[in-house]
Amino acid sequence: MLARLNEPQPALVEERFDGSPDRVNRQPVAAIREEWRVLDRWWTEEPISRRYFEVVLESGQNVVVFRDQEQGGWFSQRGA
Amino acid sequence: MIACILVPGFELQAALRSRPRLGLRPAALAPEAGTEPLLGPVTAAAEAAGVRPGMRLGEALALCPSIALVERDPSGVEEEWEGILGRLEDSGFAIEPVEPGCLYFDTRGVERLYGGVKPALTRALASVGVSWNASAGAADRRFAALAAAAIARPGQAVVVDDGRSKEFLAPLPLSLLPLEQPRREELGHLGVKKIGQLAGLPGSAVAERLGPDGRRAWSLARNDDTANAGFNDTQVTPRPPATDLAERLEFPEAVANELTLRRALTALLDRILARPERGGREIRKVALSARLVGGGSWRRTATLREPSAERGVLRAALGPKLAELPAPVLSLGVELLTLSESEGRQLALVRPGGNAICRLEGDELESRLRDGLRQVRARAGAGAVATVVEVAPWSRIPEQRALLVPRD
Secondary structure (H helix, E strand, C coil), rough: CCCCCCEEEECCEEEECCCCEEEEEEEEEEEEEEEEEEECCCCCCCCEEEEEEEEEECCCCCCEEEECCCCCEEEECCCC | CCCCEECCCHHHHHHHHCCCCHHCCCEECCCCCCCCEEECCCCCHHHCCCCCCCHHHHHHHHHCCCCCECCCCHHHHHHHHHHHHHHHHHCCCEEEEEEEEEEEEEEEHHHHHHHHHHHHHHHHHHHCCHCCCCCEEEECCCHHHHHHHCCCCCCCCCECCCCHHHHHHHCCHHHHCCCHHHHHHHHHHHCCCEEHHHHHCCCCHHHHHHHHCCCCHHHHHCCCCCCCCCCCCCCCCCCCCCCCCEEEEEEEEEECCCHHHHHHHHHHHHHHHHCHCCCCCCCEEEEEEECCCCCEEEEEEEEEEEEHHHHHHHHHHHHHHHHHHHEEEEEEEEEEEEEEECCCCCCCCCCCCCHHHHHHHHHHHHHHHHHHHHHHHHHHHHHHHHCCCCCCCCCCCHHHCCCEECCC
């Protein structure tokens, strides 16, 4: 059975008023290092629209999370 | 040629061996405990009442209120399947079991023995046993052989001539392909209902629309392996000779006391370790099974970090599993599933200092890595070791850049 590497994993994220993450998996965000968007496959029935954030948590851990603008919900992802 | 033997609804058939009357009534294999309430295989009577395998329990009960739910019997399934594999091996077939109810073998080794492909398949079906309603198929590739076995009637063998697999597959329904139901429905809405229609589509369009699973299904439909990264559809890897080392203890009455069970386990380990067939080899993987009061069975396996033949080590690995027993037991059994390849182990005269792994080189390093991989496979199954294959490293979507392809 084939599996994809770096499949997105659901994450528990609390947002700020501007839509950026405030807490990731109950840990406060200390800094947002980068933000970018990915829009792809818009010509298909399953378009991809994601708003990515690379954040540093208060524990010092670096995490990449994104909000799925199509389906809704937050995910964390490695290799982004 | 590659041959495939299929036993439809094997788990249900095995569970019904002790209750043959249920086979004539609407019955289905009960959902697995702790999972979604979805039915397993169903009997012909249940199918006639509209019940289908994979249906929700509530829906099935609404359709057929008299349906009987047959409790799962993992130990019985294992025992019956092992019996079938043993009979086939005794008839000279080098088999690769995929799951209970499905196996492959290469006919090249037995064609001359039995006088051709068809007689070899007939012999294989006879070895499986008439009562199992098995069917057989042979073709130049595994998927075509599986499809041939799936469309053959019970007791029948379908042989697809060399080079004709593509034509054979073309009119068959998409349900034979390993595709999820929504994907199959999506294809159905697009008017693609036969394997040949899918094979006629451009591969890139299929991959774009259906993803990697769709691409694999497409390459299977075309009967080629250009997109089956890492898979060889034309080869069979026979299983190593089975150890067949098992001991069982029957209790005069049902036992639930953990202390008694632990004592029984110790006695079983003493008996099995003393068996001469073990030949001094150490144990890598061991199974503990029990027959439960009121029907049904229970089975757990344990893989040892280092192969061992010490009673204490095996007891420490299996003992805690006794606490997971869901009901009093009528019998307890121990099976040695995988043994080490050699009798002894070469110990280092001087323990290497520092980071030992960094000091390992060449053959020694390779042998340690191979040992580790064997341990992972024994613990987590054949598909546990995978290679990362880049498929679209340029993609902006991280999960589309690489796949994990199981390595045999």
